[in-house]
Amino acid sequence: MIKKLADFLNEQEKHFVKGGKFEKLYPLYEAGASFLFSVKETTQSSVHIRDSLDTKRFMSMVMAALTPCILFGIYNSGYQAHKAVGLSLDLIPVLLTGSKLVLPLILVSYAVGGTIELLFAIIRKHEINEGFLVTGILYPLTLPATLPLWQAGVGIAFGVIVGKEVFGGSGRNFLNPALTARAFVFFTYPAYISGEVWTSILKSKDQIVDGWSGATALAVAAATEAPMKASEVLTNAGFSLEKSFIGLIPGSIGETSVPLILFGAIFLIITGVGSWRTMIGSVLGATLMTLIFNLIAGPSSNPFLGLSPIWQMSIGSFAFATVFMATDPVSSPSLEISRFIYGFLIGILGIIIRVINPAYPEGWMLAILLMNVFAPLIDHVVISMKIKKRIPNVV
Amino acid sequence: MSFLKSKAYKTFKKPLIEANPISIAILGICSSLAVTTQIFPSIIMVLAMTFVLTFSNITISILRHVIPKNIRIIVELVVVSSLVILADQLLKAFLFDVSKQLSVFVGLIITNCIIMGRAEAFALANGPWLSFWDGLGNGLGYGYILIVVGFFRELFGAGSLFGIKVVPDFLYQIGYVDMGLMLLAPGAFILIGILVWIQNIFTGQGVEH
Numbered sequence: 341m342i343k344k345l346a347d348f349l350n351e352q353e354k355h356f357v358k359g360g361k362f363e364k365l366y367p368l369y370e371a372g373a374s375f376l377f378s379v380k381e382t383t384q385s386s387v388h389i390r391d392s393l394d395t396k397r398f399m400s401m402v403m404a405a406l407t408p409c410i411l412f413g414i415y416n417s418g419y420q421a422h423k424a425v426g427l428s429l430d431l432i433p434v435l436l437t438g439s440k441l442v443l444p445l446i447l448v449s450y451a452v453g454g455t456i457e458l459l460f461a462i463i464r465k466h467e468i469n470e471g472f473l474v475t476g477i478l479y480p481l482t483l484p485a486t487l488p489l490w491q492a493g494v495g496i497a498f499g500v501i502v503g504k505e506v507f508g509g510s511g512r513n514f515l516n517p518a519l520t521a522r523a524f525v526f527f528t529y530p531a532y533i534s535g536e537v538w539t540s541i542l543k544s545k546d547q548i549v550d551g552w553s554g555a556t557a558l559a560v561a562a563a564t565e566a567p568m569k570a571s572e573v574l575t576n577a578g579f580s581l582e583k584s585f586i587g588l589i590p591g592s593i594g595e596t597s598v599p600l601i602l603f604g605a606i607f608l609i610i611t612g613v614g615s616w617r618t619m620i621g622s623v624l625g626a627t628l629m630t631l632i633f634n635l636i637a638g639p640s641s642n643p644f645l646g647l648s649p650i651w652q653m654s655i656g657s658f659a660f661a662t663v664f665m666a667t668d669p670v671s672s673p674s675l676e677i678s679r680f681i682y683g684f685l686i687g688i689l690g691i692i693i694r695v696i697n698p699a700y701p702e703g704w705m706l707a708i709l710l711m712n713v714f715a716p717l718i719d720h721v722v723i724s725m726k727i728k729k730r731i732p733n734v735v
Numbered sequence: 736m737s738f739l740k741s742k743a744y745k746t747f748k749k750p751l752i753e754a755n756p757i758s759i760a761i762l763g764i765c766s767s768l769a770v771t772t773q774i775f776p777s778i779i780m781v782l783a784m785t786f787v788l789t790f791s792n793i794t795i796s797i798l799r800h801v802i803p804k805n806i807r808i809i810v811e812l813v814v815v816s817s818l819v820i821l822a823d824q825l826l827k828a829f830l831f832d833v834s835k836q837l838s839v840f841v842g843l844i845i846t847n848c849i850i851m852g853r854a855e856a857f858a859l860a861n862g863p864w865l866s867f868w869d870g871l872g873n874g875l876g877y878g879y880i881l882i883v884v885g886f887f888r889e890l891f892g893a894g895s896l897f898g899i900k901v902v903p904d905f906l907y908q909i910g911y912v913d914m915g916l917m918l919l920a921p922g923a924f925i926l927i928g929i930l931v932w933i934q935n936i937f938t939g940q941g942v943e944h
Contacts, residue, residue: 488910490910490911491912502925502928502929506928506929506932524916527915527916527919527921528914528915528916528917529912529914529915530915531912532912
């Protein structure tokens with residue numbers, strides 16, 4: 341069977357190489373063939389590679405780390421939708437509903453983004469980069485399940501073109517394309533991505549639902565009035581600490597479950613794909629900033645200030661952003677020390693934006709995009725400090 | 736035909752694309768972000784700007800031998816501000832609504848870097864005839880970008896053109912929504928960036944070798 345497929349692909353190759361019928365579509369053939377089988381070309385001169393870790397395997401690792409989050413995202417979207425209208429919470433129907441909500445978003449993201457990648461690959465005559473495999477799945481995971489599909493498509497188109505291709509394609513983008521896409525949707529269609537739109541309402545004939553507005557944990561915490569404690573209000577609103585940690589709460593598709601994201605983090609760290617320095621830096625930064633806020637918090641100040649670090653890390657998208665978004669190897673700095681500083685600043689900024697700024701319910705998207713812009717600067721400063729330490733060898 | 740070969744035509748053509756004040760020199764960005772949420776105010780802004788730029792270029796060029804070198808910026812500012820006041824008063828008299836919409840940005844033409852830039856770089860070194868064409872070319876080079884940006888911002892941001900709804904109702908009914916981002920300043924930034932990108936593709940400028 342496999343042999344037949346390989347033979348078929350080899351036979352088709354003549355149409356796609358120079359002079360063939362579909363010469364222009366070579367990137368498509370190349371992507372398909374090397375996705376199914378490995379690359380045919382081998383190194384001609386002496387060997388330089390220590391490990392066959394190429395972009396493809398790199399990206400597959402991220403996909404593997406994301407799989408639990410995707411599955412849980414599907415389950416949770418269905419679960420929230422069923423809970424809102426009081427349908428059965430059994431596993432199978434919940435999964436079915438969840439798939440109906442989430443899979444179209446993922447498909448649209450891949451179809452639209454992939455087409456644009458292909459177009460640029462044909463025009464620029466290079467191969468399709470595997471980076472989009474990850475971008476295309478990270479992006480829908482940061483969206484609410486209720487987002488209209490065409491908006492998701494416009495968003496990923498913007499993310500791929502302006503976030504990546506304008507600067508020369510994968511590897512040259514200084515912004516994370518998935519977050520660029522989300523930021524575009526966030527500012528362009530604010531009513532559909534923030535506020536009380538997170539739970540899908542099933543429309544069925546025999547059931548009359550007047551309306552369901554489910555605020556996220558962040559909205560609840562930010563709206564707490566002064567004498568109350570944010571943690572108590574959250575618990576009363578159904579966002580107890582355990583529930584927020586496990587993730588059966590309304591929120592963006594992939595962000596809610598901290599344990600599964602932790603699993604992904606451990607996987608990424610063990611395989612060496614994600615930078616543990618960025619992750620640790622971000623956790624330390626967020627903890628430090630939250631503790632500072634806890635010190636400032638008085639009885640009459642904004643109760644959100646007094647929320648403990650554990651709470652801050654369980655609600656919202658802190659874990660997802662830190663593990664999967666901040667560690668993007670292209671848009672984060674390249675040196676080990678600067679990766680730590682970068683993560684640390686993301687942690688600090690994210691908490692500041694989340695707690696203090698009333699216009700933005702969540703801070704990590706903006707914090708990471710902002711630090712993406714500063715990543716080359718951090719690298720530059722670290723390098724020049726290292727050079728200064730050297731003893732000049734010319735007297 | 737002879738005009739197309741003249742120096743005046745070359746002076747006029749250069750700032751349209753090749754040395755465009757916005758897409759190449761990245762000058763005058765402030766006003767192009769502020770006034771382009773709709774297409775009509777953009778057009779009025781372009782007219783006011785072209786008027787001021789052309790006549791300030793001519794005036795400064797005529798005065799170029801009399802202006803003492805060490806106070807030339809002050810003299811240029813006096814010329815430019817008189818023209819800006821003139822344009823502002825004209826708008827207030829005949830197009831009051833638009834004038835209110837443009838608010839301070841007509842007054843702020845005085846600080847537009849393009850005007851001082853052309854006065855310093857061109858009018859002080861060339862005669863009034865060439866300076867006239869340079870001013871006109873720069874004004875229109877600035878103008879076409881403003882109008883294109885204004886067109887797309889109004890179309891996508893509000894679904895209208897010249898204040899008239901152009902996106903049909905049935906699109907809204909099936910779920911189309913206007914892009915809020917286009918009405919914010921970043922929308923204009925992104926559009927200008929895309930215009931620069933498209934222009935660079937055609938002219939081959941800024942391509943890595």
